[in-house]
Amino acid sequence: MKISKEYTFIALLALTLVSGFVTTKTTEGKTYVYLILLILWAAKFILVAFEFMELRQANVFWKLTLGFVLALILTIILLLL
Amino acid sequence: MNTTKIDYKNIYYPPGGILIWIIIFLELITFGMALVAFVYDGTKNYEVFHQSKLQLNTTLGLINTVFLLTSGYFMAKAVHEFEHKNISKASLYLKITALGGLLFIVVKFFEYSAKIEHGLTPDTNSFYMYYWLLTAFHLIHVLVGLVIILWTNYSMKKPNSTTEAEDVKTCGAFWHMCDLIWLLLFPVLYLIF
Numbered sequence: 001m002k003i004s005k006e007y008t009f010i011a012l013l014a015l016t017l018v019s020g021f022v023t024t025k026t027t028e029g030k031t032y033v034y035l036i037l038l039i040l041w042a043a044k045f046i047l048v049a050f051e052f053m054e055l056r057q058a059n060v061f062w063k064l065t066l067g068f069v070l071a072l073i074l075t076i077i078l079l080l081l
Numbered sequence: 082m083n084t085t086k087i088d089y090k091n092i093y094y095p096p097g098g099i100l101i102w103i104i105i106f107l108e109l110i111t112f113g114m115a116l117v118a119f120v121y122d123g124t125k126n127y128e129v130f131h132q133s134k135l136q137l138n139t140t141l142g143l144i145n146t147v148f149l150l151t152s153g154y155f156m157a158k159a160v161h162e163f164e165h166k167n168i169s170k171a172s173l174y175l176k177i178t179a180l181g182g183l184l185f186i187v188v189k190f191f192e193y194s195a196k197i198e199h200g201l202t203p204d205t206n207s208f209y210m211y212y213w214l215l216t217a218f219h220l221i222h223v224l225v226g227l228v229i230i231l232w233t234n235y236s237m238k239k240p241n242s243t244t245e246a247e248d249v250k251t252c253g254a255f256w257h258m259c260d261l262i263w264l265l266l267f268p269v270l271y272l273i274f
Binding site for chain 1: 089090091092095096097102106109110113116117120121124139143146147150151153154156157158160161250253254257260261264265267268269271272273
C-alpha cells in the first residue's frame with residue numbers, strides 16, 4: 001500500500017505527540033509504559049524508513065535486515081527493563 | 082541532470098545506493114549497542130538515572146523531534162521533486178530541510194548551555210556520560226548532514242550539473258539516518274527511567 005508523504009508526516013507528528021502525552025501522564029517504573037513508548041518509537045522508525053527513505057521499493061533483503069536490527073534493539077532493551 | 086531508472090528490487094541497488102545503507106546499518110547498530118549499555122547501566126543505578134532524567138527538558142526534546150521529522154518530510158519532498166525534474170522546487174525543499182537541521186542545532190545549543198550552567202557535564206554521573214556522548218555524536222551527524230545538503234543543493238543548481246537523482250537520494254538517506262538515530266535516542270534518553 002502506498003501512503004502519501006503528507007499522511008506519513010501527519011502520522012509521525014501524531015505518534016510523537018502521543019509519546020509526549022504518555023510520558024507526562026504516567027509515573028515512573030511501569031514496564032507497560034516503556035512497552036508503549038518503544039512500540040510508538042518502532043512505528044515512527046518504520047514509517048521514516050519505508051516511506052521517507054523509500055525502503056518500500058527495495059529488495060526484501062533490506063526490509064528484513066532493517067526489521068531484524070529494529071527488533072533486536074527493541075527486544076534487548078525490553079528484556080533489560 | 083540524469084534521472085536514470087534503477088531497479089531497486091535488485092539486492093545491490095537499494096534506494097540511495099548500497100554504500101549508504103551499509104553506513105546506515107553500522108550507525109544504527111553502534112547507537113543501538115550504546116543504548117543497550119545505557120539501559121543496562123540504568124537498571125543497575127535506577128535512582129541516579131531517574132533523578133538525572135528528571136533534569137532533562139523533555140519539551141525541548143519533543144520540539145527537536147518535530148524539527149527533525151519536519152525536515153525529513155521536506156527532504157523526501159525534495160527527492161520527489163528532483164526526480165520529476167523540478168530543480169527549483171527541489172532546491173527550495175532542500176533549503177527548508179537545512180533550516181530544520183539548523184533549528185535542531187539551535188535548540189540543542191540552548192539545552193547544552195543550560196546543562197553546562199548547572200554543572201551537568203559528562204563527569205557528573207554515568208547517565209550524563211551517556212547523554213553527552215550519544216547526543217553530541219548525533220549532533221556531529223546532523224552537522225555533517227547539513228554540509229551534504231548544502232553541497233547537494235549547490236551542485237544541483239550549477240549550470241550543466243551532473244547531479245543525478247540517485248545522488249539526491251543518497252543525501253536524503255543520510256539525513257533520514259539522522260532522523261532514525263534521534264528517534265532511537267529520544268525515547269530511551271528522555272522518556273524511560
